[in-house]
Amino acid sequence: MTFEQERARLVTELVAAGSLGDDWRRAAFEQVPRHEFIPGTVWQVSEAAGGRLLAMRRDTDPDTWSKLAYRNEPVHTQVDDGNPPAEGGWEVTSSTSAPSVVAKMLHALDVEPGMRALEIGAGTGWNAALLSWRVGAENVVTVEIDPTLAALARDALDRAGFDTVTVVTGDGMLGHSAGAPYDRVIATVGVREVPYAWVAQTAAGGRLVVPLYNSYHQPGLLTLTAHGDGTATGRLSWPLEFMGTRADRVPRVAPASIVGEPEVIGETDLHPRLWGSGRDAAMAIGQRLGDGVRLQWQKGAAPGQGAVWLFDPASRSWASVEVGEEPPYRVRQGGPRRLFDEVADAYRWWHEAGEPVVTDWTVTVGPGGQRMALPG
Numbered sequence: 001m002t003f004e005q006e007r008a009r010l011v012t013e014l015v016a017a018g019s020l021g022d023d024w025r026r027a028a029f030e031q032v033p034r035h036e037f038i039p040g041t042v043w044q045v046s047e048a049a050g051g052r053l054l055a056m057r058r059d060t061d062p063d064t065w066s067k068l069a070y071r072n073e074p075v076h077t078q079v080d081d082g083n084p085p086a087e088g089g090w091e092v093t094s095s096t097s098a099p100s101v102v103a104k105m106l107h108a109l110d111v112e113p114g115m116r117a118l119e120i121g122a123g124t125g126w127n128a129a130l131l132s133w134r135v136g137a138e139n140v141v142t143v144e145i146d147p148t149l150a151a152l153a154r155d156a157l158d159r160a161g162f163d164t165v166t167v168v169t170g171d172g173m174l175g176h177s178a179g180a181p182y183d184r185v186i187a188t189v190g191v192r193e194v195p196y197a198w199v200a201q202t203a204a205g206g207r208l209v210v211p212l213y214n215s216y217h218q219p220g221l222l223t224l225t226a227h228g229d230g231t232a233t234g235r236l237s238w239p240l241e242f243m244g245t246r247a248d249r250v251p252r253v254a255p256a257s258i259v260g261e262p263e264v265i266g267e268t269d270l271h272p273r274l275w276g277s278g279r280d281a282a283m284a285i286g287q288r289l290g291d292g293v294r295l296q297w298q299k300g301a302a303p304g305q306g307a308v309w310l311f312d313p314a315s316r317s318w319a320s321v322e323v324g325e326e327p328p329y330r331v332r333q334g335g336p337r338r339l340f341d342e343v344a345d346a347y348r349w350w351h352e353a354g355e356p357v358v359t360d361w362t363v364t365v366g367p368g369g370q371r372m373a374l375p376g
């Protein structure tokens, strides 16, 4: 299949799945060539290499590369900040997101021709190109922290005819005041807290669409309206997972590097599914813990068995809960923080608060920072 045919097939798939409607996005997806934005080397998880990310090259494997360009999946374009070990990388540090996610975020952005738009996290430049298709390339500013990626995005945007997009190399947490005010701000990188600078740079009535990031559990997509008085308010909607900004992300942990002899051994009746996988509980617990705690599931030999690990790399604290058929479950904890006790307390707090759902929370961002509150 040619790239054009692959693209048409992807659009049909996205329309059938309800990710793309019959609005401007459909034409933009049909016309903006995603493959022009994907670099010649991309990265794929290899189970055979123990979960490492291995390079896949367009010049040596053109068929696989071409298929990846038009699949409804993210394409990983950088690992380990561009410096992976020879035997493969561990952490995806840039990717072009799954087309369905991009389509839905652009829908949430509710963007009209001629609007000024700021994107944080240029990555490959593909989303900036789609935005440009709608508002005009001269109205789009996109910020990328990694100079190599920013240069690649610049080249790809030029090649695809969006040469008047402003690509800024810098820390997107500061926004880009020289291009303000913006009618729309979209982050394509997760943030723990929406920076006040983004609100300050948004016109009154303008909209911000931001994936909230939390190392314990990703809260989902946040849509805020700027009020023109230095504040913006909004709510969370559908779940999604994004990499955190360079400053926010919490590194993957090799358990052996932190886990030692347990200092406390106990048991609990709280199955990890209560506090580790239900979105409403896990989001509330993540907010109460603050950022930095990472949760990792480990499969056991039999279905329903395994362990759940909690890590705080900064304080070198850890906990594990061994899952079996029936409670109680064995809990082991080590390091200065008692991570399981903190999680269990947060879970009980959420339960006693009436088990609020993710969409109950109101998020306010102002000069004093971000606040999340429940009604009442």
Ligand SMILES: C[S@@+](CC[C@H](N)C(=O)[O-])C[C@H]1O[C@@H](n2cnc3c(N)ncnc32)[C@H](O)[C@@H]1O
Residues within 6 Å of the ligand: 093, 094, 095, 096, 097, 120, 121, 122, 123, 124, 125, 126, 127, 128, 143, 144, 145, 146, 149, 170, 171, 172, 173, 188, 189, 243, 244, 245, 246, 247
């Ligand atoms: C998921 S990718 C963005 C995908 C992109 N919009 C596209 O269409 O390909 C996230 C990007 O955010 C960048 N990033 C991380 N922290 C950042 C920061 N503080 N400021 C600007 N960009 C940042 C990463 O380098 C990465 O390229």
